[in-house]
Amino acid sequence: MKQINVIGAGLAGCEAAFAIANKGIKVNLYEMKPNKKTPAHKNDNFAELVCSNSLKASRVDSAAGLLKEEMRQFSSLCLQAADSCSVAAGGALAVDRELFAQYITEKIKNHPNITVINKVVNEIPTDLITVIATGPLTDGVLAENISKLCEGGSLSFYDAAAPIVTKESLDFSKVFYGARYGKGGDDYINCPMNKEEYTVFYNELINAESAPIHEFDKQPNVYEGCMPIEILAKRGEDSIRFGPLKPVGLRDPRTDHRPWAVVQLRAENREGTLYNLVGFQTNLKFPEQKRVFSLIPGLENAEFMRFGVMHRNSFINSPQILGQDLSLKANPNIFFAGQLSGVEGYMESAASGIIAGLNAVARLNETDPVILPKFTMIGALLGYITDESVSNFQPMGANFGIIPELLPHIRDKRERYMALSQRSLSWFKEKEF
Numbered sequence: 001m002k003q004i005n006v007i008g009a010g011l012a013g014c015e016a017a018f019a020i021a022n023k024g025i026k027v028n029l030y031e032m033k034p035n036k037k038t039p040a041h042k043n044d045n046f047a048e049l050v051c052s053n054s055l056k057a058s059r060v061d062s063a064a065g066l067l068k069e070e071m072r073q074f075s076s077l078c079l080q081a082a083d084s085c086s087v088a089a090g091g092a093l094a095v096d097r098e099l100f101a102q103y104i105t106e107k108i109k110n111h112p113n114i115t116v117i118n119k120v121v122n123e124i125p126t127d128l129i130t131v132i133a134t135g136p137l138t139d140g141v142l143a144e145n146i147s148k149l150c151e152g153g154s155l156s157f158y159d160a161a162a163p164i165v166t167k168e169s170l171d172f173s174k175v176f177y178g179a180r181y182g183k184g185g186d187d188y189i190n191c192p193m194n195k196e197e198y199t200v201f202y203n204e205l206i207n208a209e210s211a212p213i214h215e216f217d218k219q220p221n222v223y224e225g226c227m228p229i230e231i232l233a234k235r236g237e238d239s240i241r242f243g244p245l246k247p248v249g250l251r252d253p254r255t256d257h258r259p260w261a262v263v264q265l266r267a268e269n270r271e272g273t274l275y276n277l278v279g280f281q282t283n284l285k286f287p288e289q290k291r292v293f294s295l296i297p298g299l300e301n302a303e304f305m306r307f308g309v310m311h312r313n314s315f316i317n318s319p320q321i322l323g324q325d326l327s328l329k330a331n332p333n334i335f336f337a338g339q340l341s342g343v344e345g346y347m348e349s350a351a352s353g354i355i356a357g358l359n360a361v362a363r364l365n366e367t368d369p370v371i372l373p374k375f376t377m378i379g380a381l382l383g384y385i386t387d388e389s390v391s392n393f394q395p396m397g398a399n400f401g402i403i404p405e406l407l408p409h410i411r412d413k414r415e416r417y418m419a420l421s422q423r424s425l426s427w428f429k430e431k432e433f
């Protein structure tokens, strides 16, 4: 009998199990609830939305909307559930989280090909092809075993991540390319500040409002290098000017002087369309991030593709250890999906679950894997997390910055996003999954 294991009945695990089962293959779905819950999970149902109840924008000319539209091409279980219990949320798809989880749990439990096994999994099964989808709060012993499987240090923990902005939204009349002491050519985009600008920025930063921290995140493993910028700043007025904002080795070509402070931006992707704010890991509330970081010269109109976040998050170093089909290079019978595989967000986790599930089936049946082209949102996202050239890997959510540009360039952003969406969706029209 053909059989596949899926571990974790969260968003990714449920999609993986559903996709596999719908291909006529038996699934053993392991879930530790209700015996044990992560500190963020509160109810006994599967696919629990642990925080917001929004699945983000619906508009097809938005990154989140395109992602969902692509997932519909795969008959996504999460989107079936969402459509059945959506609540009014303007342009977003928001759901009644109880009904959402209930719908998915029932579909999974009643599927003739799925057997649910309520148990805390500690060891990674070796008997069958297995999809691991235990999420960012993967429970104890299993987390250690995944770490070992991924060659020791490959399972990363981070406490705070820096925001990401689009390059096209920067004001190039203020910023300049360069690296400290000329080492590294044009590797950084530098935002120079004079003393006055720095003082204003500094005062707003130390007085900005932080997001609440979950109980379970209160003793995080904070590395000095991951210290939120606002905490570092509170150590003294010059602390960040001698840290991430140090101006040494840099000369502003417009003034031919060394600025008082410099915020450096580093490319986030190979195409150079996205940049992160170096050293700006933060736990400030999202509107505060926008307000305070927009005071940085050149970032006045910055478009934030991801805000900084702070919570425990386990993810594997996918660019180095996963193949494009989401299987482990060192053991192709083991697949990873969900937030643990380095995607960020509810729907991103669910989408990766669908693909990991289909690829587990492909491995079992010895057929070609499902690897979507990079001009689709899912293809771009999974391409990003398995791109070996990505260094200092941090989880990534759906955004248009990771999709290859359309040529010729369309200046109007809405029109450009619509064209990118249409390019993807017309490709799907020809396919059947």
Ligand SMILES: Cc1cc2nc3c(=O)[nH]c(=O)nc-3n(C[C@H](O)[C@H](O)[C@H](O)COP(=O)(O)OP(=O)(O)OC[C@H]3O[C@@H](n4cnc5c(N)ncnc54)[C@H](O)[C@@H]3O)c2cc1C
Pocket (backbone or CB within 6 Å): 007, 008, 009, 010, 011, 012, 013, 030, 031, 032, 033, 036, 037, 038, 040, 041, 046, 047, 048, 049, 050, 051, 052, 053, 119, 120, 121, 122, 133, 134, 135, 136, 137, 138, 139, 140, 142, 214, 311, 312, 337, 338, 339, 340, 344, 345, 346, 347, 349, 350
């Ligand atoms: C505190 C927090 C808040 C978040 N808020 C948002 C948000 O608002 N919006 C957003 O888009 N994303 C958010 N995320 C990120 C992410 O989208 C979610 O974590 C998402 O649920 C990830 O889906 P998943 O399927 O990978 O993992 P999960 O949904 O966490 O599912 C993993 C499942 O595996 C089970 N499990 C874990 N360990 C074991 C084990 N050893 N044995 C058996 N079962 C196990 C768990 O019980 C769980 O059911 C948040 C993450 C965290 C940690």
